[in-house]
Amino acid sequence: MVKRLFGFVGKEINGLHEAAYLLALFTIFAQLLSLVRDRLLAHHFGASAILDVYYASFRIPDLIFIIVTTFVSAAVLIPIFSQTITDQEKFKRTINSVFTVFISLTLLICLVTFIFTPFVLKIVLPGITDPVYQKYLIDMTRILLLSPFFLGISQLLGGIVQAYRRFFIYAISPILYNVGVVVGVLFFYPKFGIYGLVYGVVLGVVLHLIIQIPFIFSKKALPKITFDIDWQAVKKITMLSLPRTLALTSSQITTLVLFSISSTLTVGSITIFGFANNLQSVPLAVIGVSYSLAAFPTLSRLYASGKKDEFLNQVANAAKHIIFWSLPATVLFIVLRAQVVRTILGSGKFSWNDTRLTAAALALFSLSILAQSITLLFVRGYYSAGKTVKPVIYSLLSTILTISAVFALIWWYRADETLKFFFDGILRVSNLSGTEILVLPLAFSIGMILNATILWVSFEEDFGCISTYIKRPFFHSLIASLVIGYFAYTGLQIFDNLFDLETTLGVFAQGFLSGILGLFFGGITLVVLGNDEVREVWKTFSSKIWKVKPIITGQEEL
Secondary structure, eight states, X not given: OHHHHHHHHTOOOOOHHHHHHHHHHHHXXXXXXXXXXXXXXXXXXOSOHHHHHHHHTTHHHHHHHHHHHGGGOHHHHHHHHHHHTTSHHHHHHHHHHHHHHHHHHHHHHHHHHHHHHHHHHHHHOTTOOOHHHHHHHHHHHHHTTHXXXXXXXXXXXXXXXXXXXXXXXXXXXXXHHHHHHHHIIIIIHHHHTTHHHHHHHHHHHHHHHHTTHHHHHHTTOOOOOOSSOOHHHHHXXXXXXXXXXXXXXXXXXXXXXXXXXXXTSSTTHHHHHHHHHHHHHHHIIIIIIHHHHHHHHHHHHHHHTTOHHHHHHHHHHHHHHHHHHHHHHHHHHHHTHHHHHHHHHOSTTOOHHHHHHHHHHHHHHXXXXXXXXXXXXXXXXXXXXXXXXXHHHHHHHHHHHHHHHHHHHHHHHHXXXXXXXXXXXXXXXXXXXTGGGGHHHHHHHHHHHHHHHHHHHHHHHHHOOOHHHHHHHHHHHHHHHHHHHHHHXXXXXXXXXXXXXXXXXXXXXXXXXHHHHHHHHHHHHHHHHTOHHHHHHHHHHHTOGGGOOOOOSSTTOO
């Protein structure tokens, strides 16, 4: 039994949809745990100053994580590992060299940041001025500096695991991370107070790392410190990772600026922004991340072998399915936003006003789910081809546009009462305080949509047109999504009088059944339209992912 379990976990998976759905399945588990975490946090603290501090304490460690771990990210390492994996001696030397340089660099950055944390936080989070909360923020930020260190090592191991196409192992890691975070809320917080929350995060990071070690050990590829550094390989990886570092850093700076502005608004604004962002990241992680990760090894191999047409077909195939899932998810999140937020977060100290603001922010974030997912795919496409400059330029442009939009919209929102009245009315948050926070997710979505549009046009100029492949499935998905939205909204009216909406179970039942009703009629619409993606999805699931044999060639190859 144990042998079969390990065989299942260590199984090599080559099909695009099999790998994508596997990653999506485990991502759903991980996201469910993250939602449990958010519900526990909402229950204990509501949209409060202390929870603002908790979310704010991630900002500097997350920025460091982006800066140092792109050096050991799968997007950079997989193409390198794919070239050296057949030469075990060269493969091991590359791994050890990367590991040694990463450890040295990360320790140095974390040590310097630890010393200057109080000064940095005063600059990037100026709205947190209470001495007690400032102390919490400084201490929690310093504890979380362990996160980029351990997660970076885990990223390196994850690159090795993905190079061997062991997606099960890679997919389990985020689940264990969230297990650690939940343990922190349930068990560490009662014992250690607010610091227990970040202790749980550190536990999750360690678990994220440990799960990958047995397989790496079995392949005799466990990295170690070495003085025999392959500087040629390090230089190559650095040159490949530098553009990605700049791109992700610019994205993280956007988030940092948004949190910085949030800290100057009403108490609880950081929490509202954080909760809504976490909720919208669920479909993004399940759809965009899963497909872009699943496609990446194959894209790298196809482009390296000169199979440009197959490369383009693979991108188009992944894009069609991203659109197929993303548009309905966007519509459902907008229509059922209040039910989603109230079901997941509506407990304890999380008030109805908190729910309304978070739901409105979620709707605005959801506008860019498709754009964010498509961006992930195109960026992976560029990286797999070794073309990393343009994604950086577009990411920097997106950061400038988003930040500019934030300041422009806040000024407009504050200066124009008519706009404020119209904006608040549409989102159903009239007469609530703290509605300024809603400008931030709107600006974020505007930036993401513009970035995706520019990236799409550029990708077609560099690699070939995929729009001709996308038009029909996009039209099908758009029509079906409108049908889903209409019947889901109708369902809300129907079930409004059937359930007690003063209870979590009643709100859940109303939203769930309304969503099912919408999906049912949306599915019928796709069948009537003769949608190809429905048939592919059915074929993939009916074949049972875990029984699929590795595919050696073809469009579905990974």
